[in-house]
Amino acid sequence: MRGLGEEEGRRRGCLASYSPFFGVGAFAFLELPGSWDLRMGPEPPECDLLGGWDSTGSYRWVMEGKLKAFLVQEEKNRIYLLSVESRDVREASRAQRAIEKRMRKIEAKKASEVIGRGFLEVSGHRAAYMAFVERRGFLPRAKARYVLVAGFFCDETGRLLWVEVRGGPYLLEDLEDLVSIISSLSCHG
Numbered sequence: 001m002r003g004l005g006e007e008e009g010r011r012r013g014c015l016a017s018y019s020p021f022f023g024v025g026a027f028a029f030l031e032l033p034g035s036w037d038l039r040m041g042p043e044p045p046e047c048d049l050l051g052g053w054d055s056t057g058s059y060r061w062v063m064e065g066k067l068k069a070f071l072v073q074e075e076k077n078r079i080y081l082l083s084v085e086s087r088d089v090r091e092a093s094r095a096q097r098a099i100e101k102r103m104r105k106i107e108a109k110k111a112s113e114v115i116g117r118g119f120l121e122v123s124g125h126r127a128a129y130m131a132f133v134e135r136r137g138f139l140p141r142a143k144a145r146y147v148l149v150a151g152f153f154c155d156e157t158g159r160l161l162w163v164e165v166r167g168g169p170y171l172l173e174d175l176e177d178l179v180s181i182i183s184s185l186s187c188h189g
Helices: 092-108 175-183
Strands: 010-019 023-032 036-040 046-053 062-074 079-088 114-123 123-135 143-154 159-169
Touching: 010 062, 023 036, 023 079, 023 175, 062 159, 062 175, 092 114, 092 123, 092 143, 092 159, 114 143, 114 175, 123 175, 143 175, 159 175
Parallel strands: 023 062
Antiparallel strands: 010 023, 036 062, 046 062, 062 079, 079 159, 114 123, 123 143, 143 159
16 A cells, blocks of 8 residues: 655555456545555455546546555554545535534534544645544443544545544544644545
């Protein structure tokens, strides 16, 4: 999943699936800081609908599907589960409503505690993000999961992209890097 083109300590990662029948289906590309790496996920990507070819004819955009990969912070020996979901949504207003609904649903859960939120720019698109702690299990033994989510609409490809990063309490320490990695996503072009 590691891409070519290392410059200034950053590498390009490719979030994609491959089929011998349909070729490469790309969810997005991202830039990884020097101490970060991207590894194959625990399950094969789901690709339910492919869009048009990119300008070079190398890959097609995944319009409907899900992908899981690992983001690894090698210096600190930390690993995060990165999930990307793509949905075919042609209208920006419909995509925005879906993102807001998903964010409200997270906030409404009794087991969720929002620890940060804001907006960032992803490939020229405005993306909403939220970091939260999700507790599962019974009190004193409740397990905490630390999660960062971001959602945005790509008007170039007509897709709603939902990105989720899950990890342990160290996610708070790496939050700035993780937000930077998400903001480096390329979703069109």
